[in-house]
Amino acid sequence: MFRMKRKLEELNKSGKKIRVELVGIGKMGRGLINQMATISGMRPSICVDEKPQKAIDALIAAGVSSENIIFTNSKSKALEALEKDKFIVSEDYSIGLELEKIDAFVDATGNPPFGAKLAFDAINNKKHIIMLNVETDAVVGPILYKMARENGVIYTGTKGDEPGAILELADFAVGSGFELLVAGKGKNNPLNNYITEDEVYEEAVSKGLYPKMLTSFIDGTNTMIELTAVSNALGFTPDIIGCHGIKTDPKNISKQFSLKTEGGVLENYKIVDFAFGMAPGVFVIVTSEKKEVKDLMKYLNMGEGPNYLLYRPYHLTSLETPITIYDAVVENEATIVPEKGQISDVITVAKKNLLGGDLLDGMGSKDVFGKIISHKDQELKNLLPICLINKNTKLKKSIKKDSLITLDDVILDESEIIFKLRKEQERLGL
Known part of the structure; x- marks a missing residue:
């Protein structure tokens, strides 16, 4: 500095x-x-x-x-x-x-x-x-x-x-010689997928936030978007749709974010996730095969291993x-870029029963919330990325609450640059 x-x-x-x-x-x-x-x-x-x-x-x-x-x-x-x-x-x-x-x-x-x-x-x-x-x-x-x-x-x-702060930790870990297993963030707000801007209006105003912004924090969409940025930078995917979102603390997180065969919750390593009890921080879980490294980590009070937490307890936006x-x-250097391509996507889930012919409101609305999924699954199931929704997006048919909304379910505004960029991105296979 x-x-x-x-x-x-x-x-x-x-x-x-x-x-x-x-x-x-x-x-x-x-x-x-x-x-x-x-x-x-x-x-x-x-x-x-x-x-x-x-x-x-x-x-x-x-x-x-x-x-x-x-x-x-x-x-x-x-x-x-x-x-x-x-x-x-x-x-x-x-x-x-x-x-x-x-x-x-x-x-x-x-x-x-x-x-x-x-x-x-x-x-x-x-x-x-x-x-x-x-x-x-x-x-x-x-x-x-x-x-x-x-x-x-x-x-x-x-x-x-958070994505930039996570990448700083990941860069430090890999640069130090550790193997990176998990990259994630603490969840700052309680999680309620069905919260609406009307319910958070007074709190949002008191915090100097737009109600839809605070809604997207609480309904989880913002967390999913941030983890997608990390996914696209590292090449990591969510272990399950929407992530595990465990309740934990710095003492126990490295054990919980281990494989099920090791007593944890994960099916796979090299994943992105979030956790309650770690906010407002960001974290990575790392390991090493070297006995001397494990001995030194134990000496440094970093735990018994084989997985270790590297944790930054704040981010200053x-x-x-x-x-x-x-x-x-x-x-001429970047902080975080999607150099691995579109590895994950935030797809769209109905917050309530939606009627065909209605305009669909996007992030932070009464209509939908987002969940992270691998881009391969998004393509396979033809799911709607939530960030493509704008004020002109219309539902072709009625959608039941908690359903995943597909691209075939909506009419998108094809005049928007974001739509054209996404199409070109897909054509190029990025």
Whole structure:
């Protein structure tokens, strides 16, 4: 980190900065703006939201004077403001695409169709793209990653988000010489697959969250999406549809996440999963065949083995994203990418009885929740990835509660870029 600090200070002294366009000024976006304000040589030069006052308020809270904030949807005025080192607030995400002074985009919207369009446009304009929007990555990440490599830019998930934090641990484990068996996260909220946004409305507002976002946390969809990102990065699959989701603690988890033949719950190793009792942390389970390594792990109070827990008891979400921004722009390195392809998918399950002819609402709604499944099984059963649902998705027929919804059950909006990217991804076998 001191290397990052030193290089950014050198950039700042030379009159240069990493300039970022941040799209989506919700809880994560506000935190990122305020964190970047403390870092020399990096700034959120353009802040975009459909409610621009949110961006203005976030910048002022970060210590930016109102005189240094320019609201505009004009690219020429934005360029003029950047040359004067002002901060720009806009409703138009495309405002920074053609501006040479903007080095990278950060998507903090959590909206899959919009995220696909933003990433597509950023990459084609040769801008690095940092995805706090793991929802998009989980369904079309492999094709976006391929496009980014072809355009010479970085496409990446972020440090601080659970998938990025898990990958840091996995990288440490493998780099240290351990064999990686399980990669996972603690579940922050209770699990209720049938919760609705109406039931969580007051809690969501009190926490500064959109009700649908909190709903997707509690109904498990968000956890499934995050584990899909990890799956696509490592090549690991869920052991069972939806994962085991065991109740545990740091002392017992390495035994529980072992094979059934060893007294655990697993049919297979090299899997992704989640656990209650480990939140807000992330973890990996590792092993070694070497006697000397096992002896040293015992000496270090890491347990009797043969499986061992490596555990990070926190993740700081967007507050860690500046490190990913620096790595992408200066070091040309990603935090987490779906380099193994579409290994898993989050498919769609009915929360209630649904009627044919109705529009289908997606993540965090009253209609559906998501479960992780291997991509091979998703293809075999023709199941609907939940992140392909948008406001125009219509049911062809009635669906019973708890049924898995197939692609044949719905009419998708084929005009959306996310749909076209998924089709191309499938054609290429990514």
